[in-house]
Amino acid sequence: MAEEARAAEEARLEEERAEAESARRAAAERQAEEERTAAEQAKRDAAAKATRDAEARAAQTPTLRESMTPVAPDLTEEEQPAPQEKRGLLGRLMGRAAPKTVVRRTLDDDMLEQLEELLITADMGVDTALRVTANMAEGRFGKKLSVAEIKELMADEITRIMDPVARPLPLYPKKPQVVLVVGVNGSGKTTTIGKLASQFRAAGKKVVIAAGDTFRAAAVEQLQVWGDRAGVPVLTAPQGSDPASLAFDAMGKAQADGADLLLIDTAGRLQNRSDLMEELAKIVRVIRKKDESAPHNTLLVLDATTGQNALNQVKVFQEISDVSGLVMTKLDGTAKGGVLVALADKFGLPIHAIGVGEQIDDLQPFDPQEFADALVGYER
Ligand SMILES: Nc1nc2c(ncn2[C@@H]2O[C@H](COP(=O)(O)OP(=O)(O)OP(=O)(O)O)[C@@H](O)[C@H]2O)c(=O)[nH]1
Numbered sequence: 171m172a173e174e175a176r177a178a179e180e181a182r183l184e185e186e187r188a189e190a191e192s193a194r195r196a197a198a199e200r201q202a203e204e205e206r207t208a209a210e211q212a213k214r215d216a217a218a219k220a221t222r223d224a225e226a227r228a229a230q231t232p233t234l235r236e237s238m239t240p241v242a243p244d245l246t247e248e249e250q251p252a253p254q255e256k257r258g259l260l261g262r263l264m265g266r267a268a269p270k271t272v273v274r275r276t277l278d279d280d281m282l283e284q285l286e287e288l289l290i291t292a293d294m295g296v297d298t299a300l301r302v303t304a305n306m307a308e309g310r311f312g313k314k315l316s317v318a319e320i321k322e323l324m325a326d327e328i329t330r331i332m333d334p335v336a337r338p339l340p341l342y343p344k345k346p347q348v349v350l351v352v353g354v355n356g357s358g359k360t361t362t363i364g365k366l367a368s369q370f371r372a373a374g375k376k377v378v379i380a381a382g383d384t385f386r387a388a389a390v391e392q393l394q395v396w397g398d399r400a401g402v403p404v405l406t407a408p409q410g411s412d413p414a415s416l417a418f419d420a421m422g423k424a425q426a427d428g429a430d431l432l433l434i435d436t437a438g439r440l441q442n443r444s445d446l447m448e449e450l451a452k453i454v455r456v457i458r459k460k461d462e463s464a465p466h467n468t469l470l471v472l473d474a475t476t477g478q479n480a481l482n483q484v485k486v487f488q489e490i491s492d493v494s495g496l497v498m499t500k501l502d503g504t505a506k507g508g509v510l511v512a513l514a515d516k517f518g519l520p521i522h523a524i525g526v527g528e529q530i531d532d533l534q535p536f537d538p539q540e541f542a543d544a545l546v547g548y549e550r
Pocket residue numbers: 353354355356357358359360361362383388389392438499500501502524525526527528532
């Protein structure tokens with residue numbers, strides 16, 4: 171009897187142990203599950219944060235498409251009426267909508283004329299606008315195209331003109347590389363120098379700036395602010411002093427410091443062209459005393475909002491200095507960006523960069539396709 175009781179007691183204890191063990195296992199599984207869920211949640215939170223951060227960064231640096239005003243060919247007013255669909259009995263009963271139709275228009279003289287006008291409105295100039303539309307028509311005249319196809323074709327033709335001139339500022343092993351920055355007052359020279367200095371600095375280059383527009387105290391102060399922001403020394407001279415003498419001193423400092431780049435700001439008074447020409451020529455003469463190959467680049471800064479006037483500025487500055495490349499500023503928000511196509515078509519000068527805002531990071535390399543797409547309002 172006692173044996174039976176012991177056996178029963180053992181069985182009960184065994185059952186209790188088994189229950190305890192299964193409870194422990196269940197608790198361990200629950201904990202593991204909770205940990206897994208927490209880890210997954212943490213992963214999801216991190217991914218969401220990364221997306222938010224990326225979106226915030228993207229929002230800070232608007233793309234050219236967002237910041238430029240497109241001349242988007244608005245070809246919708248002459249849409250053909252959608253053909254009456256034979257929807258069938260069931261379709262009519264169910265009130266099903268007719269499938270969407272893509273409007274196609276014939277690439278004829280009328281259409282080409284409309285496109286030319288649009289391009290001229292964007293300040294592309296008559297000659298270049300004609301070239302673009304003529305290329306568009308080649309082999310396609312009389313064909314029916316959708317608006318998207320027309321935009322793509324137009325963007326592709328513009329890209330073809332721009333491709334050969336899209337070249338970053340060439341860098342030479344020569345130290346210091348001297349970059350003379352020219353352009354009319356207000357075109358964005360000072361801002362561009364600040365942005366360039368900041369970008370080269372960030373790329374590990376040692377940069378020196380010379381505030382060569384010694385007549386305008388405000389210009390010198392502004393350059394100092396940009397220099398501070400970029401962490402780059404700015405050499406200045408008393409108001410009204412000889413810019414060539416400042417350029418000479420700056421060249422000496424850049425050489426002594428082992429600087430990679432010397433950016434020289436210049437005056438932009440075109441009112442007295444021969445004075446400015448003499449001033450620029452003198453700067454070049456004196457810096458050549460220290461380096462015969464200087465300046466290595468003469469950057470002409472142009473303001474996109476001046477439209478066709480930019481063409482005239484290139485002509486004038488080519489006469490008074492040895493322009494080696496262009497920077498087009500203020501492309502953000504202008505509807506006159508087409509002038510850049512005319513410049514590429516007429517002068518073939520390299521376009522090194524474009525300005526798309528007033529902040530230090532708002533200087534971008536020139537990407538012809540992005541530019542052409544933004545100009546015509548085409549999304550790839
Ligand atoms: N929106 C926009 N504004 C710009 C851009 N580049 C320059 N600016 C603005 O244009 C104005 C003139 O720019 P500056 O850099 O002072 O022009 P500058 O050629 O040095 O002119 P001066 O100092 O008068 O010789 C300033 O208000 C700049 O902030 C750009 O790419 N986009």
